Structures are given as C-alpha cells and as structure tokens.
Amino acid sequence: MSPLLPVTRSLFIARSQCPAVGETASFSPFFPFTLPVSGRSARVASEHHAFPTGHAIRPFLKRKIRDNHNLRPHRSSTRHFTVWVTQLHFRKNRQLLQHRVFPFHPRHFSNAKSGSDPPCADGKNCKLSCLCSGSRKIRGRHHAMKMKTGTECGASAGPAGRRRILKSKQNDVFTPAEAGHRLSRERYKKIEPLLRTKLVNAQHRLKTAPFSVLIIVGGVDGAGKGETVNLLHEWLDPRFLAASAFGEPTDEEVRRPGHWRFWRRLPPRGRIGIFFGSWYTWPIESRVFREIGRSRFEESLDRIRKTERLLAEDGTLIIKLWFHLSRPAQRKRLKELEKDPLTSWRVTKEDWRRFRKYGRFRRISAAAIEATDVPNAPWVIVDGEDARWRNVFVARHILKRLTERLAAAGRAEPGPAVPMKPPGRRPATMLDSLDLSLRLAPSEYRKQLSSFQERLGCLARKAKQKGIASVLVFEGWDAAGKGGTIRRLTPALDARDYRIVPVGPPNDEERSRHYLWRFWREIPADGGITIFDRSWYGRVLVERVEGFAAPEEWKRAYDEINFFEEQLVRH
Structure with a gap:
C-alpha cells in the first residue's frame, strides 16, 4: 500500500496495490465524477469498503496525511483492486457544496505496461480517467471542466494546467490594475x-475657488498609500494641504x-484635504472579520453614499483612490x-493576519467599490506595484479632476430666478x-x-449611567x-x-464649509446633553x-436634515 497522495488543494487520492498481481496499475491523478452525498458523515460502500464523507472527510484526510497512513478496506480479505478518490467543492463562504467519493474497480484502469487509455463510463475514450456520465452542473458550470485549454477535461494540461483549472480566476474591478504597469527612470x-x-x-487657482477638494485614500497594505500621501505633500504647497489619518477610534x-470624526476634519473651500483611511475602513x-452581517454592511455603504452626495452637492470635489x-x-x-x-517596523503581525484573508478582503472591497462608485464620487483603482508609475498616475488624475472642476467653476453663472407663486x-x-390662550x-x-x-x-442621571446622549433643539419666534x-x-x-450652544450667523470659518459642519462639532458624547x-x-427658515x-x-x-438626525438617533 502506498501512502495517501495529495494531488491538489481539494483533491486527494488513495492508491492501493492488488494483492493478487503485486504491482500498481497506472492511472491519471485527476478523477472528476459525481456522487452527491449529504452534509453528514455517511457510509458510501462498495461491497466491504467504507469511507467517511460530508464534513468529516477533510479532517479525516488531513489526519491520514499527517500520520502517513494508508486508506485500507475494512476487511483485508477482499482481493479487489480498489482506488479511493475524493474531491471537495466549497462555496465562496467556505461551506461544503459537494463531496464525492467513489471506489474504482481494476477494469477502470489499464495495466502499467499496456499504456492504453481507460474508457469513460459513457463509452468514449478520454485522456482523463473519469466517469463523465456522473457529472452534473454545479453553480452553473459543467463538472467535466472543459476549460480554455481546448482539451477534454483539461487532461493534457499537466499538473500546472490542473492547478489553473481548479483555481478560480477572479475577474473583478481590480483585474485591470494587475496589468503590471511600469515606468522607466x-x-x-x-x-x-512639468x-x-x-x-x-x-492648487494656486484653487485658493480663490468656491469649492474644496477631498482626496480619499484606501487600498491594501503595502500598495504605496503612505508614500503617495508624502509625495503629494512634497509636490504641492503643504500650507494649503491637510492630511488626516484615521486609525482605531479613540474613546x-x-x-x-461614526461619521463625527470625519466631519470635523473636512477641508474648507479653497483647500485640499486628504483622508488616509476613511469611512470605508x-x-x-x-x-x-465577520463582526457585522451583510445587512449592516449594506446599510453602512448606503450611509456613505448619502454623505458623499451631500458633500458633492455642496460643491466638494471628491477624488477617491484605491491602491x-x-x-x-x-x-x-x-x-x-x-x-x-x-x-521593518511598518510590518506587524496584524498585517500578516490581514494578508491571510486577502481573498475575502478583495471580494468585500470590490463589493464596496461597486456600491459606492457614483458619478459625483467615482473610484479610481491604482496599480501600486511600480512606484514611479503609481506616482505619475495619481498626480495626473488629481490634476485632471481639479483642472476640469476649475474650468467648470469659471464658467458657472447664476441660475434663473425662481418665480414667486401667486x-x-x-x-x-x-x-x-x-x-x-392657555394660562x-x-x-x-x-x-x-x-x-x-x-x-x-x-432622568438625566439615568441617561448618563446608560450612556445615552441627548440633543435639545429650541426654535421659534424671537421673544x-x-x-x-x-x-x-x-x-x-x-x-x-x-x-x-447659541447659534447665530455663521462666521467666515463656518461659511467655508458645509452648513452642517458647525453642528456636527457640537454633538455630545454618550451620556452628555x-x-x-x-x-x-435655520437653513430652511x-x-x-x-x-x-x-x-x-x-x-x-x-x-440633509433628516439624514443628519437619523445618524444621531441610530448611534
């Protein structure tokens, strides 16, 4: 008996010798076939043979590999040449979709000296030893795996080709940024x-413009976000550029x-603000990390869309860069x-922990980008592999967006007067x-x-103990x-x-920002009033x-007022 052979990440094959012949038969190490089973541990047997299935199969195989044991029949008296093959299929959320186990009889394989291809179960010869008649569609794909290689079942692709077949290719918003852009020194x-x-x-023309610029920087670790922010401070006038880094929220x-800390850092008109880490983080x-569910995730993205639309309608130029x-x-x-x-101090254990979840980060980040990529605040994906190409690409994009907005602001004319209703x-x-008349x-x-x-x-003391903030608003006629x-x-x-907080006419600092900015600054902490x-x-009065x-x-x-008050109540 030879040990269990790991062929791919999700495919394991056990190969046994025939006691009568004393030699090992030759066969292809890839067997797509179908045997639907339940999620529990079941017993799939051929005569006296049994094998664990369902969720129990993965730890079973790992244990056998670790112990360097063989998969043996329950009864050694049998003289059948048996090959046990199992393949696991998982959904994107790592839940077991299908697990297949099948015992192969010697007639399915040829002797090592013959070199002839074994016939398929449907009576046709195939380069890959399989039972094609047992295949079925899983998530809309035929399990015989007729891939782009042009070969039946991908058999002639070799081990590397099989790895490419089993590895799902990710085609998402990030794929165009993996083209390997380069720029010579x-x-x-x-x-x-220039x-x-x-x-x-x-930037000098922006000083007198009636709008501000907000640059949102996001992306994967090590893609050059910090280097790019430092470069912008070097290329631009840092006196009129403010960068805000948002890490873990303070007490x-x-x-x-949640958006209170971002509103406080919004740039005034005529200035550029950079959010290094933002409301997307x-x-x-x-x-x-599965701390929130899908519904709350989508709710957060909807709140982000409303916030960005609110700022864009007020005149803010929003530039979003994903590295x-x-x-x-x-x-x-x-x-x-x-x-x-x-x-070396920049790389921590947390960075490697996040790297191990690269696939999940990529899928969820792509979903967030697609949900918030709107005309008034579009996303731009930056290839961060080559530093020179990255720097030029980011600078050109910022220059293009800023120049177009400055030209549009110069052509702006006052809108037509609203006719008075009779x-x-x-x-x-x-x-x-x-x-x-009440007295x-x-x-x-x-x-x-x-x-x-x-x-x-x-009641105020009870609210403080429970951490409930209160906002009291007094409006009405003078006196x-x-x-x-x-x-x-x-x-x-x-x-x-x-x-x-007595509210009077806005000062110059308050007029240079969104009118809600001065009220966001005064929001009480938990337990405060x-x-x-x-x-x-006053905006509508x-x-x-x-x-x-x-x-x-x-x-x-x-x-805007309804959205603002909704955020206060939801906190």
Missing part, C-alpha cells in the same frame, strides 16, 4: 518637473456617531519591508392648531415647575420664550453634563426667508 525624470508645476499652479470618537474590515496589489505582489512587498531594518390660500399647519396660575406654576425639574434631573425655558431647565441638570438655542433648521440660501440649497436641506 528616464521617462519619470522627464515627466516629474507635472509638479502644473499641480502647484492648479472620544467611540462615544459619538470600518465597514470593510468589520465585514471581512491595489495582487496577492503575490503584496506578499513580496511585505517581505521587502520586513527585511529592511529601516522599514398669492393664494395657505394650507393649514400644526401651528394653526396651537392654542395660545397657568403662579402658585400652580411654581408647584409643577419644581416637580418637573426634579423628574428631569432624575417667544426660548431663552427663559432654557434657564429653567439648567437648574435641574449637573453643569458638568450639559452644554448650551447639548442644548441648541436655534439650530440647523431664516436663510430661506432672507435669501442667504439659494433655492436649490434650501430645497435639498430637508433631506
């Missing part, structure tokens, strides 16, 4: 000076909505960094049903005020009692737990009435 030296000059000139950031990594490396290129890059004493009957609203006696007022203040203080109401609320609260004396509703907001701005503000 001489060509790079000719391109660099490209840097054009970038600086475009302060965890206690607020958490959903992708959490999905890869990609193939699996062999990433392994090579990590080993090079680890080998160099000056860069006076007519105003529909009834909630304010029309408000009873303004309360002074003695009853003092009694109820003391009771409700005590109750409010008790309607907003300030007096706030003054009567605060005696019941602990001064360390609340903050009052923020009281807004006027709020974001005062700014609309006074003409500070254009019609297209206050019209879309309703959806």
Whole structure:
C-alpha cells in the first residue's frame, strides 16, 4: 500500500496495490465524477469498503496525511483492486457544496505496461480517467471542466494546467490594475518637473475657488498609500494641504456617531484635504472579520453614499483612490519591508493576519467599490506595484479632476430666478392648531415647575449611567420664550453634563464649509446633553426667508436634515 497522495488543494487520492498481481496499475491523478452525498458523515460502500464523507472527510484526510497512513478496506480479505478518490467543492463562504467519493474497480484502469487509455463510463475514450456520465452542473458550470485549454477535461494540461483549472480566476474591478504597469527612470525624470508645476499652479487657482477638494485614500497594505500621501505633500504647497489619518477610534470618537470624526476634519473651500483611511475602513474590515452581517454592511455603504452626495452637492470635489496589489505582489512587498531594518517596523503581525484573508478582503472591497462608485464620487483603482508609475498616475488624475472642476467653476453663472407663486390660500399647519390662550396660575406654576425639574434631573442621571446622549433643539419666534425655558431647565441638570450652544450667523470659518459642519462639532458624547438655542433648521427658515440660501440649497436641506438626525438617533 502506498501512502495517501495529495494531488491538489481539494483533491486527494488513495492508491492501493492488488494483492493478487503485486504491482500498481497506472492511472491519471485527476478523477472528476459525481456522487452527491449529504452534509453528514455517511457510509458510501462498495461491497466491504467504507469511507467517511460530508464534513468529516477533510479532517479525516488531513489526519491520514499527517500520520502517513494508508486508506485500507475494512476487511483485508477482499482481493479487489480498489482506488479511493475524493474531491471537495466549497462555496465562496467556505461551506461544503459537494463531496464525492467513489471506489474504482481494476477494469477502470489499464495495466502499467499496456499504456492504453481507460474508457469513460459513457463509452468514449478520454485522456482523463473519469466517469463523465456522473457529472452534473454545479453553480452553473459543467463538472467535466472543459476549460480554455481546448482539451477534454483539461487532461493534457499537466499538473500546472490542473492547478489553473481548479483555481478560480477572479475577474473583478481590480483585474485591470494587475496589468503590471511600469515606468522607466528616464521617462519619470522627464515627466516629474512639468507635472509638479502644473499641480502647484492648479492648487494656486484653487485658493480663490468656491469649492474644496477631498482626496480619499484606501487600498491594501503595502500598495504605496503612505508614500503617495508624502509625495503629494512634497509636490504641492503643504500650507494649503491637510492630511488626516484615521486609525482605531479613540474613546472620544467611540462615544459619538461614526461619521463625527470625519466631519470635523473636512477641508474648507479653497483647500485640499486628504483622508488616509476613511469611512470605508470600518465597514470593510468589520465585514471581512465577520463582526457585522451583510445587512449592516449594506446599510453602512448606503450611509456613505448619502454623505458623499451631500458633500458633492455642496460643491466638494471628491477624488477617491484605491491602491491595489495582487496577492503575490503584496506578499513580496511585505517581505521587502520586513527585511529592511529601516522599514521593518511598518510590518506587524496584524498585517500578516490581514494578508491571510486577502481573498475575502478583495471580494468585500470590490463589493464596496461597486456600491459606492457614483458619478459625483467615482473610484479610481491604482496599480501600486511600480512606484514611479503609481506616482505619475495619481498626480495626473488629481490634476485632471481639479483642472476640469476649475474650468467648470469659471464658467458657472447664476441660475434663473425662481418665480414667486401667486398669492393664494395657505394650507393649514400644526401651528394653526396651537392654542395660545392657555394660562397657568403662579402658585400652580411654581408647584409643577419644581416637580418637573426634579423628574428631569432624575432622568438625566439615568441617561448618563446608560450612556445615552441627548440633543435639545429650541426654535421659534424671537421673544417667544426660548431663552427663559432654557434657564429653567439648567437648574435641574449637573453643569458638568450639559452644554448650551447659541447659534447665530455663521462666521467666515463656518461659511467655508458645509452648513452642517458647525453642528456636527457640537454633538455630545454618550451620556452628555447639548442644548441648541436655534439650530440647523435655520437653513430652511431664516436663510430661506432672507435669501442667504439659494433655492436649490434650501430645497435639498430637508433631506440633509433628516439624514443628519437619523445618524444621531441610530448611534
């Protein structure tokens, strides 16, 4: 008996000798055939032979290989020449799809001296010893594996060809970035000076432009993200360029909505901001390590799409760059960094842990890119294998997007005036049903005020213990009692737990960003209370009435306010 022979990653063959003849028959080491079985350990027998199946087959084979044992029949008295073949098929989520085991009789194989090809079960000769009649479609593919090699069952492809057949080729958004782009040193030296000059000139024109630029950098480890960000600081004027690196959320950031830390770092108009790590990091990594399910992953991507649309409609130019490396290129890059004493600190055990999940990272990242690749914020995949080609490609893309936007901003003209609606009957609203004649006696007022203040203080302490943040918004007519109401609320609260934010006309810093930016900065942490004396509703009230907001701005503000409040409630 010869030991169990591992042929491929998912194919194992046991070969036994014939006791009567004393010699081993020749056969091909690839046997596609079909024997559907259940997911449990079953007994598939031919006469006195049995073999584990289902989920038990993989550990069984591994154990046999480790112990260097043979697969033997349960009864050694049999004189049948038996070959046990098993092949495992898994879905993408690593769940067992199909497992096949079959005992082969000597008539299926020829003697080593004959050299003739064994016939298939359907009566036809095939270079590959198989039972083609037993094949069936699995996930839409014929299991006889008539591949691009042009040979029946891929038999003449050899061991390397069989590995290519069994290895599923990934054709996704990253495939075009694996073309192996290269740029020579001489060509790079000719391109660099002119490209840097054009970038600086475009950045100088941006200073007076009515929009900001947000560059989102993502991708695999070792693809050159950090080197590219450093290069942009070298080629551009760093005084008007701000890079923000987002790692694990701090204690302060965890206690607020997820996008709070990103809103605080948004660049003002006329500046360039770089997000090194962004709102894409958490959903992708959490999905890869199975910390969240598909529904929450898609919900996070939907929230990202809405945020980017909100910023783009406000005028922000969003440039999204994904730096990609193939699996062999990433392994090579990590080993090079680890080998160099000056860069070995950059490669940690966590990097290798993430590398082992390269396939899952790739699939989930591709899904995230496809779901968020929209016209107002498109993705660009960057081949990060060659540094010179990567630098030129990124710089040219940023220059192209920025130049096009500057040209469009220079041609922009004020939109047509919105015609006023003719006076007519105003529909009834909630304010029309408000009873303004209600009164309360002074003695009853003092009694109820003391009771409700005590109750409010008790509820505030419970909310702090449970980590529930509260936002109180006061809007209304001038002199309607907003300030007096706030003054009567605060005696019941602990001064360390609340903050009052009076909202007036925006200053220059606030006008240079999205109007919600100044409110995101004031969001309380878990257990805290923020009281807004006027709020974001001014966008659709005062700014609309006074003409500070254009019609297209206050019209879309309703959806923006709903989305903003939804994020506060979901936290």
